Amino acid sequence: MFGLGPTELFIIALIILLIFGAKRLPEIGKGIGGAIREFKKVKKELSSDTPEKNKASSHSEGAEPEVTTTKIEQKVKDKVLEQVPGVKKVIDAKKKVDKVKDIVK
Template sequence: MSNLGPTELIIIAVVVLLLFGAKRLPDTARALGQSLRLFKKETSNMKDDVEAPTVVTTQAEPVAPQQVTAATPSVEDRLRLLEEENRRLKAASEPTVNGAPAAQSQNDQRSS
C-alpha cells in the first residue's frame, strides 16, 4: 500500500514546490533539518540520563539532614512569579518613546 514509485514522488515534489515556492523551500528544509537534529540530540540525552549509572558515595560520618531555610513556593506563588516575569518581558519588548510606552505617549498627545 505504501509503495511509492517515481511518478508519485515527482508529483509530491511538484506539489511541495508549488506550496512553498522555490525561494522558501531551502529555508523550510534547513529548519526541518535543525528540528530533526535537535530532536535526535534531546532523545540521545534522555537515553544517556536513563542509562547513566547512579553514583553512590559512602561517608565516614553520618551527616545530619539539612534544615530547609526557605519554604518551597506553592503553585500559586510560582504562577504569580511567572505572570510578573511575563509582564516584565512584555513591557521590555514594547516600543517606547522617551522612556514611556509608545501607546501611552500617543494617548497623551491625543488628549492635549
C-alpha cells in the first residue's frame, strides 16, 4: 500500500491523533468519508453522462464540454468544502470580511 509498511502507518496514525486529538478524529473521518462519497457520486454521474455527451459532441462541437467541466468542478469543490470540518466556518468568515470591505469602500 503506497510503499508504506504497518509500522509507518501506525506512526502516521499516532501523529494524526496527537495533532488533532481524539475528539476531532470522528469529525475528520466523517468529513473525509463524505468527500469520498461525493467524488464517487460525481464520477458515476460523469460516466453515465459520457455516452450522451459523446453523441451530442459528434453532431456539433462547441464550448459546452468546457462549461460543463467548469460546473462539475465547482459542484465537487463546494461539496468537498462542505464536508471538511472547520472549512465552512472559514468560508463564512471570509464572506463576512468581504462584506465589511465592501461597506468600508
